[in-house]
Amino acid sequence: MKNNSKKQYGLIAIFGLLAVFCVYVLIVGGILPHYQAKNYLKYIFSGKADLILTDSFIFEDYPYVQFRLRSDFTRNVGGSTITGDTGIKLVDLAIDKLENWENAPINDPTYFVSLARAYEAKGNLLKDKSFIAKAGEFYQKAIDISPKRQELRYIYAGNLINQGKSDEAIQLLKEAVALAPEIPHSHFYLSIALLSRGESAYDEIFTNMEFVADSGLLPQFDQTTLKNIYGKFITYYYEKRDKDKLSQVAGRMVYIDPDQSELYKKLVDYIGQTGQIPDISFKEN
Amino acid sequence: MKLEKVSIFGLLMLAFTSLLMATSVFFPYINGKAMFVKVIITIVSLIFFYLLCAHSTFRANISNKLQVLKKNKVFSSTTIYMGIFLISTLLAVNKLLSFWGEPERGEGFVGVFFFFFFFVFSVLLFNRKNWIWFFRLNLFAGLIMFIKAVVELVNNPGIRATAFIGNADFLALYFVFIVFSSFLIFFDSKKENNNNFSGWMLFSSISFLASIVGLFLTQTRGALLGALTGVFITFIYFAIKGKDKFIYKNITFKKASIVFIIASIAFVILFIGTRHNPFWQKIPIFGRLAQISLNDNSTGSRLYATKIGLTSINPLTNGAQKFLFGWGWENYNIAWNKNYDPKSYMFERTSLDRAHNKLVDVLVMNGLLGLLAYLSLWIFSIRAVWKMSFSAETISILFFSIAFFVQNLFVFDQISTYIPFFCLLAFIVFKTQESNEK
Numbered sequence: 001m002k003n004n005s006k007k008q009y010g011l012i013a014i015f016g017l018l019a020v021f022c023v024y025v026l027i028v029g030g031i032l033p034h035y036q037a038k039n040y041l042k043y044i045f046s047g048k049a050d051l052i053l054t055d056s057f058i059f060e061d062y063p064y065v066q067f068r069l070r071s072d073f074t075r076n077v078g079g080s081t082i083t084g085d086t087g088i089k090l091v092d093l094a095i096d097k098l099e100n101w102e103n104a105p106i107n108d109p110t111y112f113v114s115l116a117r118a119y120e121a122k123g124n125l126l127k128d129k130s131f132i133a134k135a136g137e138f139y140q141k142a143i144d145i146s147p148k149r150q151e152l153r154y155i156y157a158g159n160l161i162n163q164g165k166s167d168e169a170i171q172l173l174k175e176a177v178a179l180a181p182e183i184p185h186s187h188f189y190l191s192i193a194l195l196s197r198g199e200s201a202y203d204e205i206f207t208n209m210e211f212v213a214d215s216g217l218l219p220q221f222d223q224t225t226l227k228n229i230y231g232k233f234i235t236y237y238y239e240k241r242d243k244d245k246l247s248q249v250a251g252r253m254v255y256i257d258p259d260q261s262e263l264y265k266k267l268v269d270y271i272g273q274t275g276q277i278p279d280i281s282f283k284e285n
Numbered sequence: 286m287k288l289e290k291v292s293i294f295g296l297l298m299l300a301f302t303s304l305l306m307a308t309s310v311f312f313p314y315i316n317g318k319a320m321f322v323k324v325i326i327t328i329v330s331l332i333f334f335y336l337l338c339a340h341s342t343f344r345a346n347i348s349n350k351l352q353v354l355k356k357n358k359v360f361s362s363t364t365i366y367m368g369i370f371l372i373s374t375l376l377a378v379n380k381l382l383s384f385w386g387e388p389e390r391g392e393g394f395v396g397v398f399f400f401f402f403f404f405v406f407s408v409l410l411f412n413r414k415n416w417i418w419f420f421r422l423n424l425f426a427g428l429i430m431f432i433k434a435v436v437e438l439v440n441n442p443g444i445r446a447t448a449f450i451g452n453a454d455f456l457a458l459y460f461v462f463i464v465f466s467s468f469l470i471f472f473d474s475k476k477e478n479n480n481n482f483s484g485w486m487l488f489s490s491i492s493f494l495a496s497i498v499g500l501f502l503t504q505t506r507g508a509l510l511g512a513l514t515g516v517f518i519t520f521i522y523f524a525i526k527g528k529d530k531f532i533y534k535n536i537t538f539k540k541a542s543i544v545f546i547i548a549s550i551a552f553v554i555l556f557i558g559t560r561h562n563p564f565w566q567k568i569p570i571f572g573r574l575a576q577i578s579l580n581d582n583s584t585g586s587r588l589y590a591t592k593i594g595l596t597s598i599n600p601l602t603n604g605a606q607k608f609l610f611g612w613g614w615e616n617y618n619i620a621w622n623k624n625y626d627p628k629s630y631m632f633e634r635t636s637l638d639r640a641h642n643k644l645v646d647v648l649v650m651n652g653l654l655g656l657l658a659y660l661s662l663w664i665f666s667i668r669a670v671w672k673m674s675f676s677a678e679t680i681s682i683l684f685f686s687i688a689f690f691v692q693n694l695f696v697f698d699q700i701s702t703y704i705p706f707f708c709l710l711a712f713i714v715f716k717t718q719e720s721n722e723k
Contacts, residue, residue: 004348007348008341008344008345008348011337011344011347011348011351012334012337012338012344015330015333015334015337016334016337016338018330018334018402019327019330019331019333019334022323022326022327022330022331022399022402023327023331025323025327025395025399026323026324026327029323029385029386029393029395030319030320030323030324031320033388034307034310034316034320037309037310037311037316037388038309038310041309041310041311042309063381063382063384063385064385064386064387064388064393065311065387065388067382067387068311068387068388068389069311072311103381105379105382107378107379107619107622108379108618108619108622109622110636145622145623146622146623146625148625148626148627149622149625149627150627150630151630151634179627180627180628180630180631182628182631183627183628183630183631185630185634
């Protein structure tokens, strides 16, 4: 009997604790984060992002929503059209809320990418390259966490190019290629970075771009960039009188530049039939 | 007791969870549902606590039920799994994320624990009548879901329906759950009305047809494979258990199911042999099933996610703790980033927070002990169902258990599938207790 009542009091204690736990979770992990997200999105969608500066409740550290909210804020600030003092205050707030965050998810590369983007936004706003360089440090931290993710190298390479460090960007993208040589995207981004070296790198770019083209994934890449790169090849190999590569490049242009595909087809056919390169007059664009 | 009825009513309302959306916050398809579950379970837990304190008969009744439940293997293994889940959370790399979850999934320890509370409270409070009403309410919810899916497709022909769930894969499983609920309600009404046709039989038939059509509208391969495997295993069950049960005149379930099994195997061989025939492309889902290959993005990304998952719990590279207790719930992404395979970029270019295979997810996030506990709850469930008496209800449970388990080999649990999952477990516990009482 005594044992039975002890068990029943134990039951009350367990379910009492569970009820307290539920109430606590509902408030701290439900209602409060819900209103933080709601207020934040209300300001963003109504175009009143400046009101975020005065609403400190949004960034109170209820973990359920904070990472999503702070990284979303950074992204919005990065793409914002707000300039001047308010723009700078918003960027500074975005940086502060990520960088000085006690509970920052430091094992997640996305956190450092968000932070880097916030610094890039500040650099662009103030036209100050030192913030772009600071962003680079955070991209490097993201790579340190996930050293085999080539995608992080692509993003950091873009940052290095913005800093005017093309050689470092090329080195980084060569590492990306080495991680998994079969991935065409690494070859594509390496090709873009190599463009900074001018005609001396065209043969290397050509090899990389042909790898991309042979993968069959060409339609997935930015068509304007492809047109630009292969357009340069046309004039380059024409001037070098390299009929094999010119024919190969023209063959790719049939698909890359549908507006002029007939002209490129004619060029391929002409080289194929005569073994000669015809006289071509190049116009700008 | 009025308050007990209020808490039962609250639990019944969870049948409508999948229909809820909160458009003013992040991930509207997730957070409306997550908040609703938290509110209902908190109210139920407070009422439950009050009843325990204030009513000695209620307290004694619950205490007795728990004594009996301790011996129930499905109940115990589910509780043990949640215990390991808690340990994984406490040992997680990012403990806050693992504990609280985040808005994209609405899970974390607390999110999943609220669903576990639904399991516990429904086991402790629901009687047969309550269960039947829970499944009936699900039929209403399923029909609303179906109408929304149809409206979506009328407005945007050719898309995969997502309705109020926001994702075709999870909607498909939801419709399989409605198929299961329809079976239960149909046969329950049939029994209640002494084989005479009733309104609930008509309604469940309509729900059944709607959910089959709904399943095809989602064009989800995993759920279809799950449902077909569920049907196949059910027929194996018939072949073993139905030798003295007659389906029609002198045709036993055993004989009929052997014919079905042979026909199914022949169909699968025919399908695999002719899957490149354009004919299959004209049939919804089968067209997508025919496209499965090691080189398609969906298969490739899943295989790499599995490979990365297995690497991440390798005790030689990541330690014994990760091997035994995993990286913690919601920490799959951390494991994925650390053990990333750069070749996977060919198939998947976004960062993954789930392996798209429930077993791998559990292995990575809850470790080997978590996986063993998770598998044990399935093994005890199937074993309990297999031991139940031959009935339409048993067959329905067996079908849904297999369908759910198999489809989860291609995706993962989501806020809309946790209620069906814990409802299934709780109903199995209820059925085993019911048959023990008899």
